[in-house]
Amino acid sequence: MSVTAAASGFVVLLLTVPVVLSQSGWSVTYDALESKICAPRGSTVTIHCNYAYPLRHTPNRAVSESFWFIKDSIGVYVDLRTDPQYSGRVLYDCEKEEKKCTLIISDVRQSDSAEYKFRFTTNQPADSWTGSPGVTLSVADFQVQVRSSNQYSSHKELMCQSSCPLPHTLTYVWYNNQREIQRGPSPSYSSRFYYGDIVSCAVKDNERSRSPPMLVQSQNGWGVSYASTEICAFRGSTVDINCTYTYPGKLNNKARSFWFVKDPNVDLTTDPKYSGRVEYTCEDNKCCLRISDLRQSDSAEYKFRFITNQPADSWTGSPGVTLSVKDPQLQVHVRRSMNIQISNWTELTCHSSCQLPHHLSYVWYNKHNQVKGGKKYFLLEHVEAADSYYCAIKGHEHIRSASVCAPEVPVVSSPSGEIMEGSSVTLTCSSDAQPAANYTWYKKNEREEFQLLLEGTRFVFSSIQSSDSGVYHCTAENELGRNSTDIIIAVKYAPRSPSVSVSPTGEIVEGSSVSLTCSSDANPAANCTWYRNHTRIGEPKNIHHFTAISSGDRGVYHCKCENKHGRNSTSKSIDVLYAPKLPSVSVSPSGEIVEGSSVNLTCSSDANPAANCTWYRNHTRIGEPKNIHHFTAISSGDRGVYHCKCENQYGHNSIMKSLDVLYAPKLPSVSVSPNGEIVEGSSVNLTCSSDANPPADYTWYKENEDSPKASEQIFNIADVRAEHGGNYLCAAQNIRGRHNSTVRLTVKAVSLGAWKSAVILITSGVFLGIILLFTFFLIRKMRTSKQSSQPGDRSDNSEKFPSNQSEEQRDFHSATVHFLKNQTDPIYSNIRPVGASGHEEDDDDDDEEEEDEVAYATVTFKSSDPRVQDTGEDPATLYSTVTKNF
Missing domain, CATH: 2.60.40.10 (Immunoglobulins)
Known part of the structure; x- marks a missing residue:
């Protein structure tokens, strides 16, 4: 300690x-x-x-x-x-x-x-x-004790004695005649004292709780001490004041003692003011003063004085006893507790501001009805809210205490009208109760529990906020019971920043049902409206519902909530996941695509998340998945239909794009039809073809002639004559360029007999073919497994190529043309050239060829393979050699 x-x-x-x-x-x-x-x-x-x-x-x-x-x-x-x-x-x-x-x-x-x-x-x-x-x-109470053994010596050793052992660290303070004389750690004090010295002691920091004063040095054993130096009594009561006195020797019959107030020579028993109210009870060296029917004027300092039978032998006990006469100021003290035997109890005590005598009897009342009498204490098992208790002193019932009662239902005062956020608000709780009630404030939380806020009659909001709204609970309680009341505080305020929730949570997929809910803390309740792109969506309501949300619903939505005190708003970004839409394809550069140029095909599709796009041609993927396909130098072979397929985890979509490439005509290929024997006077077709985009226009020229012979792809000579022989050039041309090929046609005349023989031979061949066809069907009908005969001789003058010939060799063709002698025969009268006539053959050549009757024309075609390099001579020239025998 x-x-x-x-x-x-x-x-x-x-x-x-x-x-x-x-x-x-x-x-x-x-x-x-x-x-x-x-x-x-x-x-x-x-x-x-x-x-x-x-x-x-x-x-x-x-x-x-x-x-x-x-x-x-x-x-x-x-x-x-x-x-x-x-x-x-x-x-x-x-x-x-x-x-x-x-x-x-x-x-x-x-x-x-x-x-x-x-x-x-x-x-x-x-x-x-x-x-x-x-x-x-x-x-501990302190008392001064004298430790000196010689009572006649003026030097005394004093001890500040405690009723229980105190710590050794205390500091003691000594007083002599109300004046401090020493301060130190020792509880003892030694000094020389004189007659009349009154000493007391205390401890540091607690000087007001001193020991009773003690007369240290009596005169040869003379002294008076009082049982109490201060007494309180109420009017009409009786008080006893006791003292003890000492002196050398004994008092004889002539000695006397008495009490006085002011004049030491006036005995109270002789004072008319106290007539009939004062009584002394003295025995041995003790004497008691009893004053009855006390009055307010009896308040004074009372002293005891005794006188011996010796001249001038007297002593007065000074200071004396101070008596205060006043109303007892009765009060009922209340205390509550609990124990095992009595679960709840209340104890009432009739208390006075004065120290009342122990022999007094008390009377207890409840609402002016006497309920018990006798003791100072009154124990109650139950206290009703309407009970009101007070006490009085028996025989002095007119002196009564104030009533005690449990608190009534508290009344809470609050500002009238609306309570605006930010204003200062004071709640005051009051209740009639005795003793005075203690007040406690609570607030109901979200769990419907009352949470302690503070103790006191007033609850002050210096700047009330919306969060302060709610149910407040004031409890008034004293020792007799408790009562409480509730008050609802609704602070009026503009909407707070709204909060937006999306249902269902997680990813939003196109086609699903989605609700946007907007809410805002406001009082009074706010009206909320949804906007998109500053345009209101429907009527004001806090929920906006998408029955089947689409990709077009993506974007930022605004919710605005307002009441009469203000407004507030917030925004919410809505992202919708969806499969790729129909892709779009762009070609760069735009316009016509020319062979050899650099071209990009770009595919894009609206999708969320972004789609991966892949290019296909003829159902075959072109390269790795990417939305751009690049042609470094596009060729005619790149023409065709391209497909772009875009996909993400929610689906796919595709589109096709036809790609057209413009290019100049390739090296034309020419052909002669029929490719067999060309008889003068017969019809022959020269055909020219070339790969070109746009398609080529064809023009036929005969060597050494400026004017074109024909402007068609097929040049027809209906009546072939000898002058039609020679070199023919086919020019293929479009807006991108031109390419030529040359064919040589040699026409040889034949005799009439040979012509007839040829006709007979052809007719025989046709007849033989009919017989063979009939035989084939007959044999098939007879279901023979093997053909027993071969077809007869064919009259086919076109030369066949072995199967092991090369491609270039197979590109050559020969035709044997039989010409009749140069006769005037009506059979040739219908032969005429198609278009302008060509150059005639040299006469020397004709003379040489007339040596034979039959002319053989060999027409040789050279391949139009573009890999063959141009040497200045048209590689597609047709050569005819005609030999005549007469």
Whole structure:
């Protein structure tokens, strides 16, 4: 235990008592050095404790109530905060999380000497625990003792004696005739004293609680001491004032003693003011003054004086006893507690501001009806809300206390009208109660539980906010009971920033049902409206619903909420996932595509997430998936239909694009039809073809002639004559360019007989073919498995090529043409050229060829393979050799 100076000037005692009581996890530990402590009267005492309780089987167990108490004569537990004896002097400093609680008692008195214990109760039924044994507090009174053995010596050794052992660290203060004479750590004081010296002692920081004054040096054993130096009594009552006196020897019959007020020569028994009201009771060296029917004027300092039978032998006890006569100011003190036998009880005490005699009897009333009489204490098992108790002194019923009653239903005052956010608001709770009620404010939380806010009659919002809205609960409580009332605080305010929720949560897929919900904290409730691109969507409502959301619904939506106090808004971005839309294809550069140029095909599709695009041609993928296909130098072979397919995890889509490439005509190929024997006067077709885009225009020219022979792809000579022989050039041309090929046609005349023979031969061949065809069907009908005969000789003058010939060799063709002698025959009259006539053959050639009757024309075709390089001579020239035999 240690004592330190408190700010208030009181002595603060810090106690550490190692007292532990534990059972199955329940314990209370008092932190102190000793289990019994001593504190000077008037000091401040602090007692600490720690407690514990088990949670293993009841994890939700928590302390619901805790208090300190002392066990009085009737065996009950009284919360010190409700005991009027400790009113205004007790403070608890408890921390539930750390499971500790401190008791602080200020201005301790002799009546505070007791055993203090801590008790707690949990939220579980019948769960409570008391720390026993507790801490025993003894409040010390001081008394000055003389330690000198020689009563006649003026040098005295004094001791400031305490009723219990105090710490050795205290500082003692000594007074002589109300004046400080010494301050130090020793409880003793030595000095020379003279007659009339009155000494008292105290401890530092608690000087107002001094010891009773003591007359140190009497005159040869003369002295008077009083049992009490201050007495309080009420009007009409009787008071006893006692004293003890000493002197050398004994008083004889001539000695006398008496009490007086002001004049030491006036005995109270002879004072007319006290006539019939004063009585002395004296025996040995003690004397008692009794004054009855006290009056206000009786308030005075009373002294005792005795005179011996010796001349000038007298002594007066000074200072005397101060008597205060006043109304008793009766009060009813109330305290509540609980014990095992009595679950709830209330104790009423009739208390007076004066120290009343113990022999008095009391009367108790409830609403002016006497309910009990006799004792100063009145124990109630139940107190009704309408009960009103007071007390009086029997025989003096006109002197009564004020009534005590439980609080009525509190009245809460609040500002009238609407409460606007940000304003200052004060709630005041009041209730008629005696003793005065203690007020506690609570607020109901989301779990419908009342949460403690503060204690006091007033609850002030310096700047009230919307979060302060709710149900407030005011409780008025005194020792007789409690009552409460609720008040609803609705703060008016503009909408807060709205919050937007999307249902269902997660990814939004095209075609699904989606709801946007907008809400805003506001009072009064706000009306919310949805906007998109600053255009309102439907009527004002807080939910916007998409029955089947589409990709076009993507974007930013705005929700605006408003009431009469203002508005607020927020935005929400909506992303819709969907399969690729129909792709679009662009060609770069735009316009016509010319062979050899650089070309890009670009494919794109609206999709979320972005689609991967792949190019295909003829169902075959072209390269890796990418949306651009590049032609470094596009060729005619790249013409065709291209497909672009775009896909993501939600689907795919595709489109096709036809790609046209413009290019100049390739090297034309020419042919002669028929490709067999060309007879003068017959019809012949010269055909020219070339790969070109756009398609080529064809023009036929004959060598050494400026004018074209024909402007068609097929040049027809209906009546072939000898002058038609020669070289023919085919020119293929379009807007991109031109290419030529040349063919040589040699016409030889034949005799009429040979012509006829040829006709007969052809006719025979046709007839033979008919017979062979008939034979084929006949044999097939007879289901023979093998053909027994071969067809007859063919009259085919066209030369066949072996199968093992090369491609270039197979590109050559020969024709044998039989010409008749140059005769005038009507059979040739219908031969005419198609178009302009060509150059004639040289006469020398004709003479040489006339040596034979039959002319053979060999027409040779050379391949039009573009790989053959141009040497200046047209590689497609047709050569004819005609030999005539006559």
